[in-house]
Amino acid sequence: MSLLEGRTVIVTGAGRGLGRAHALMLAKHGANVIVNDLGSSAAGEGADQTPAQExxxxxxRIGGKAAINTADVSDWNAAKEMIDQAVDTFGSLDGLVNNAGIIRDRMLINMSEEDWDNVTKVHLKGTFAPLHHAANYWRAKSKAGEKFDATVVNTTSHSAMFxxxxxxxxxxxKAGIATMTIVAARELxxxxxxxxxxAPRAQTRMTEGLRExxxxxxxxxxxxxxxTLVAYLSSTQSAPISGRVFEAWGWGYSVLESxxxxPRTDASMDPTEIDAEMKKIVRFARPNAGIDRDTWHDV
Incomplete structure (x- = not known):
């Protein structure tokens, strides 16, 4: 039996890049896939159903089962309709891969309100809305006495962590998504x-031109x-792994520790008294982690 035989999984932003790879890998291993993609540019402009349909x-063509969905995942009602489509089309929903995103890079002083609003809306609300509606579907099934193992894989970023x-x-x-994942794992x-x-490292249209x-x-x-990791985490084989954030690329998979x-010092009600102790605990604290792979360790 295939790793994901009989499971139905939604992949958002599945028309290109990572989402496309996720959808194809899931289908290759037996999953029914809802291929969601609005078809916008990397900056979130326009719409085109062609990538999702392809x-x-x-x-x-490889013998799998899939259906197209072109919802804007940050649209509350459209996200609910996407969950309903999966259930109506394939009879259930077993997994959700939140991958959709856009990018509008600028230094903070040059970033417009629109740049901020659109990026946080697509990534943060666009993860929360499908998750909220999927969670309510699974909660209803659980309360009805059904036993199942549902999975969600969210997408954060090294940009957030480092x-x-x-x-x-x-x-x-992306940092909000990482924390949302851990909180939701505890709740659900x-x-x-x-x-x-x-937290993937991949070469896609969102990273083109950033570096040679x-x-x-x-x-x-x-x-x-x-x-590969997304397909594994979307399967029952990955139980009981939950509430974790993983780095993923060809060099390996690693757990990001929260x-x-x-170091701590005693509190005070007088700000003139704490200078020496505050500088001491900062001196003894580990520096913020960097992105270089020499900071990882094997097991």
């Missing part, structure tokens, strides 16, 4: 839902490395 056609300059809007939204576990997030890559770097940033309690 992915559906590709899935059908504070990439020029991406205040994107990093803030009682209903049979597991949630994890990935060697042939080896291109290979390590191929989307299929990440799609904020930890560090």
């Amino acid at each position: 992915v559906v056609s590709e899935i059908e 504070a990439n300059i020029g991406q205040t809007n994107y990093a803030a939204a 576990g009682r209903y049979g839902v597991r949630l994890n997030a990935i 890559l060697t042939e080896e770097q291109e290979r390590l940033r191929a989307p299929d490395w990440i799609a 904020w930890q309690h560090g």
